Amino acid sequence: xxxxxxxxxxxxxAFAILDMLASNGENGASLTEVSSHLGMSKSTAHRYLTxxxxxxxxxxxxxxHFRLGLKxxxxxxAILSDHDLRKxxxxxxxxxxxxxxxxxxxxxxxxxxxxxxxxxDSSHSIRMASRIGGRMxxxxxxxxxxxxxxxxxxxxxxxxREGTPAQTLYTxxxxxxxxxxxxxxxxxxxxxxxxxxxxxxxxxxxxxxxxTTKVIGAISVSGPANRLTKGRCLELGPLVRDAALKVSxxxxxxx
Numbered sequence: 001x002x003x004x005x006x007x008x009x010x011x012x013x014a015f016a017i018l019d020m021l022a023s024n025g026e027n028g029a030s031l032t033e034v035s036s037h038l039g040m041s042k043s044t045a046h047r048y049l050t051x052x053x054x055x056x057x058x059x060x061x062x063x064x065h066f067r068l069g070l071k072x073x074x075x076x077x078a079i080l081s082d083h084d085l086r087k088x089x090x091x092x093x094x095x096x097x098x099x100x101x102x103x104x105x106x107x108x109x110x111x112x113x114x115x116x117x118x119x120x121d122s123s124h125s126i127r128m129a130s131r132i133g134g135r136m137x138x139x140x141x142x143x144x145x146x147x148x149x150x151x152x153x154x155x156x157x158x159x160x161r162e163g164t165p166a167q168t169l170y171t172x173x174x175x176x177x178x179x180x181x182x183x184x185x186x187x188x189x190x191x192x193x194x195x196x197x198x199x200x201x202x203x204x205x206x207x208x209x210x211x212t213t214k215v216i217g218a219i220s221v222s223g224p225a226n227r228l229t230k231g232r233c234l235e236l237g238p239l240v241r242d243a244a245l246k247v248s249x250x251x252x253x254x255x
Contacts, residue, residue, distance in 0.1 A: 013038070013040070013048060014048055014051075014052065016038055017034060017038065017045075017048055017049065017052065017058075018052075018057070018058075018068065018072075020034060020037055020038065021034075021058065021066060021067055021068050022068055024067070025067075026067065027065070027067070028061060028065035028066050028067030029065060029066055029067075030063075030064065030065050030066075031045055031046055031049065031064070031066070034049065034066065049066050052069075053066070053069070055069075055071060056069045056070060056071035057069050057071045057072055085106070085108065085117070085208070085216065085217055085247075085251065086106065086117050086118050088247055088250045088251060089106050089118060089208075089219070089247045090118070092219070092243045092246055092247050093106055093118060093120045093219065093243075094120055095243065096120075096219065096221060096239065096240065096243045097120040097121075097122070097123075099239060100221050100223075100236060100239070101122060101123050102122045102221045102222060102223040102227070102228060103119065103120065103121055103122045103221070103222045103223060104119070104120040104219065104220070104221055104222075105118070105119050105143060105205075105219070105220045105222060106118035106119070106217060106218075106219055107136075107143045107144075107217060107218055107220070108216065108217040109138070109144075109147050109215075109216075109217070110135065112137065112138055112139075112159050112162060113135045113136060113137055113138060113144070114135070114136055114138055114141060114143045114144045114147065114218070115133065115134070115135050116131065116132050116133065116134045116135075116136075117132060117133075117217075118132065119131070119132055122223065136197060137164075137167070137197070138159060139159065139160070139164045139171075139172070139178060140164070140167050140168075140171045140172065140193065140196040140197045141193050141196070141197050141203065141205070141220075142190075142191045142192055142193040142203035142204050142205030142218075142220045142222075143191075143203070143205040143218040143219075143220045144205075144218075145181065145182060145185055145191035145193070145205070146185060146190065146191040146205040146206050146207040146218040146220075146244075147207055147215050147217070147218050148182055148185075149182040149183075149185035149186045149191065149207065150186065150207055150209075150215040151215070156179070156182065157175075160175045160178065160179075164178060167196065167197050167198070168195055168196060168197065168198065168199050169199075170194055170195045170196045170199075171196045171197070172196060188237065188241075189206060189237070189238075189241040190204055190205065190206040190237040190238070190240055190241045191204070191205050191206070192204050192205075192230075192233045192234075192237070193205070194230060194233075195225055200224060200225050200226075201222060201223070201224065201225060201228075202222070202223065202224075202225050202228040202229070202230070202233055203220045203221065203222040203223075203228075203233075204220060204221050204228075204233045204234075204236050204237050204240050205218045205219060205220035205221075205240060206218060206219055206220075206237075206240045206241040206243070206244035206245075207244060207248075208244050208247050208248050208251065209248040209251070209253040209255075210248070210251045210252060210253060211251060211252025211253060211254065213253065213254070213255070216251070218244065219240055219243055219244045219247065220240065221236055221239075221240055
């Protein structure tokens with residue numbers, strides 16, 4: 001029992017050192033800084049650092065400063081290589097499609113557009129004509145607005161300057177109106193497309209984030225406007241938002 005507790009404490013201290021070095025980035029930390037920050041003697045800190053260095057989890061530079069080692073990149077890569085967005089999202093897309101009985105899309109940003117990388121068709125006879133690899137503008141789609149809402153303001157303004165022409169009578173073409181819409185999207189966690197890209201089609205979409213908190217894609221539910229009413233979009237918003245959050249967490253999103 002004592003041995004198990006001791007081992008747990010040892011591992012916790014090792015991770016405390018790694019957390020500190022991670023927060024210091026490329027600058028790393030000296031033995032004295034590690035010892036002081038973590039409240040352990042220099043001899044104890046040195047023993048931990050030496051062991052971590054031998055395992056290549058920590059490396060030492062010419063100034064005798066310690067920082068995270070390449071072994072961590074190797075371990076992280078082994079995890080991430082098996083967790084590409086499409087693969088991670090698959091079960092969640094199917095779940096949303098089963099719950100809504102509408103078409104579900106997964107898309108990623110590409111310049112000023114979104115690109116469909118996965119699709120689950122509706123069970124209804126009338127379905128969306130979209131295809132994997134298809135591109136749509138960001139500013140007038142639920143997928144795109146969900147992503148745009150989490151872009152830096154200067155990038156959003158750059159996209160707006162490049163043009164927001166009307167796709168339909170309902171497209172938000174005014175920069176002020178679009179910016180206000182993106183604020184609303186950020187506040188509620190999902191975006192809607194009220195026939196803004198295609199007459200007769202409504203969509204609701206939510207953003208996906210990665211382990212750095214960067215927005216990397218979005219999930220949406222789409223359907224004919226007579227089935228997917230404005231009220232229905234608002235009802236489905238939280239469901240789509242929660243599904244996107246589940247994918248985000250699988251991608252390492254820390255929130």
